[in-house]
Amino acid sequence: MEQLLQHLLNAVVLGGTYALLGIGLTLIFGVMRVANFTHGELYTFGAYMAYALIGPLELNFFVGLAIAVMLGILLGIVIEFMLLRPLQKSDMDTTMLVTIGAWIALQNMELFGWGGVAKSVPHPFPTDPFVIGSVSVAPLRVFVVCVAMVLLVSFYLMINRTTFGIAMRATFQDPEVSSLMGVKINRMFTLTFAIGSGLAASAGALLAPVFVVVPMMGDLVTLKAFAVVILGGLGNIVGATIGGFVLGLAEELGAGYIDSGYRDAMGFILIIAVLLLRPQGLFAPRERTG
């Protein structure tokens, strides 16, 4: 029972960041129809920027995180402008290959620039964990989860309550009609990619002090973000959020009670099951056609 509580707590912490990664990716897919394989690299970029700003440059921890996220948004804009905009009329396979290429290039640049030795990001939180009964959690992780929740909630408010959010959802449903209604599609694409990238970079920056920063850290993240997106249904934002928590839970309980060696496989086993039994995703309403 105590072990179960610890697993559940860990799952919530993990799920929050999976959700951040998932909604960024699903948003880009939904609005732009791009399967974005640079997502994990934006995560890595956010982590390295957090390291550079808080470590060697000795900025305040919170300021450093905020700037790292902004730089992530900037990199997202650059990628969209230079690689995806010229290919707007191309099919999904083409943009997918381009983002895979960008993934490899970015990763090698990181390896070249930072070297293979892992970097550690200092943080101001006490290292002694909060202990409730036999369950414990580090203050840093509590901070990560709180920020993740704030980001998730503000993202929903933006999507559901602002004109910009309505325009984005309209583009989501039908780019051509919304462009006839006066939505500037190009700007919408850039902003979507920027927001998606910012969410990935924020997950990376938040998790950098929890884990260590290495050039390959994004690989598994890209795959997991896709797992979250497929679990929730492609382009489904609420689905991706819940999918993030489901994946966290599946990994924790799978590792805790089945076999820890297959921890990272759990998510992918779940995807196979979802694709076989409910290919539209766990939470997708019936596909709207026409």
Add this chain to the structure above:
Amino acid sequence: MRTLIVLGISLLSSVSYVHASDPIKIGMSQPLTGDIAAAGTYVANGARVAVEVVNKSGGVLGRQIQLILEDNKSNPKEAVATAEKLLSGDKVPVILGAWGSTLTLAIMPRLLEYKVPMVVETASSSKVTTSGNPWVFRISPPSAIEAKAFGDTLFTKFTPAIKKADMLVVNNDWGRGASDEFTKLMRSKGVQIGAVETMAPDATDLSAQLAKIKQSGGDTLFVTTGIEQLTLVLKQAQEQRVPQRIVSTGGSSAPDQLIEQAGLAANGSYHIVFFAPWFPEDAAHPEVAKTFIEAWKKKGYAAAGLTDGFRGYDGILTAVQAIKDAGKAEPAAIRDALWNVNVKGANGDIKFEKAGPAGQESGQSIPNIYVVQIKDGKVVKP
């Protein structure tokens, strides 16, 4: 005309072969990029340092040594490609490699094909020396030898004594081998075994494994994995207040790097290392250890890399000694000479015993192992 060009080229190349003052090539395959790039780079740097030291003292057989370093990208397929390049392209008479059992095992069939010996500087799986490959000479300890040495000399050094042990290992040949051997050793000492957990090589969140281990009631947790993951284990064990004393095995834990990256979480942990640069006077050959450490620092390499770097250093010393004893830089002669070398390395004496099936034995050296503890951000003798 074309015939003339071909003739010219072949003349030129044959001329270069007979030139006695040409350097002797030693090939090396290491992971310089990919998951284990950090450790691979340390080992490669150790080899670079050794080549410099050897060349400065006049080289071998009156010729200089040239290190041809290839990146196997932490990937077995790429490891085979590097071996092909070194063996058929550069035609090196001896190679070093390849960091880890998986990468080394991938290269081994090529040695049989090209009949070129390999000095294995890092690999812990017993398969490396028991698969009947007479071209393999390993200077690092397989897990069985490491566990045995731990049982013989280090087991009793722990107070309070080890009563119940848990294992947390990376899910590959190395980790599973270590977990098997240390479990066997602990059982033979009357120690109970609690949780045995594995983790994927690229897993970052180990909270589930640690939550299970925390409940096992053990007093000592043996961890076998690379330095990055070990850092995460230490940090997360502290977050979850895992009560066990942590002992890392495998010899590539680079305690200096752990202190820097895991901070307070590294305090109290024990590490099995095969080279203890903090106490060179305790090495079997202190003067060799000191020469290595000085040359390493002069190159400006990070001190944290010494615990891995010595493998590259000792590997080169071994290959060079064999070339010297053979009297010529030819693969078969070097292989024969390797059986009789007695090298004073940074780790200690390197000489090979026979291992594996009769008639096709591989060479296995029995290295020294040490255990150190991190205390108040410093490496100390426990």
